[in-house]
């Protein structure tokens with residue numbers, strides 16, 4: 001019988017299923033096609049299944065694809081993005097920035113992004129689609145946060161170089177990873193395999209990260225380096 005457990009590995013495929021041990025665990029790491037622990041099963045599950053050793057892995061729809069498939073590329077980039085945001089968040093927490101709750105929320109949304117990418121529409125059943133639907137609300141949230149930051153920022157008059165303190169520089173780095181995630185998601189969305197709002201979210205997220213980086217530098221009173229053309 002198929003059942004599910006938590007796997008704290010690097011990519012997190014969010015599966016909302018009635019078969020979960022705890023219904024509220026909607027952002028846990030769950031993998032399709034696995035034999036997972038069920039309620040009352042006290043065995044300590046192993047993190048490795050070895051099923052990926054030959055260079056193939058599974059989509060949420062159960063397809064086996066080579067690890068260099070554009071789906072795993074996009075999943076890896078999304079995962080890297082969440083890690084980069086996690087690091088930036090730590091630096092921002094150290095400085096007492098009040099917007100870190102937004103980074104928390106974004107990391108959760110990135111789980112949903114991953115779930116949507118991991119569920120190619122061509123092989124998805126209705127139940128898969130239902131569990132991995134991506135909504136447009138997070139895009140509106142990002143726009144709202146960007147607008148609020150912008151109200152407090154000096155206008156942009158020069159090219160800004162990644163700088164402005166550790167939090168700011170880390171947010172800039174996350175922005176560049178976000179751009180890569182966006183590039184890798186583009187072909188998947190174009191072929192109709194993932195939701196267009198996923199691409200839209202990533203596009204808006206890089207603007208958010210840019211603005212948040214500037215905001216962090218401003219609040220910390222740190223100088224943002226600007227581009228100077230070499231004479």
Ligand SMILES: Nc1ncnc2c1ncn2[C@@H]1O[C@H](COP(=O)(O)OP(=O)(O)OP(=O)(O)O)[C@@H](O)[C@H]1O
Nearest residue numbers: 011031048049050051052053056057058072075076
């Ligand atoms: N190299 C990778 N980059 C990005 N995503 C991956 C990669 N490998 C697997 N995935 C995705 O992440 C999910 C969980 O990763 P996991 O490491 O469990 O996969 P695996 O390599 O197939 O299995 P195992 O590590 O147990 O042999 C997979 O089901 C797949 O969707």
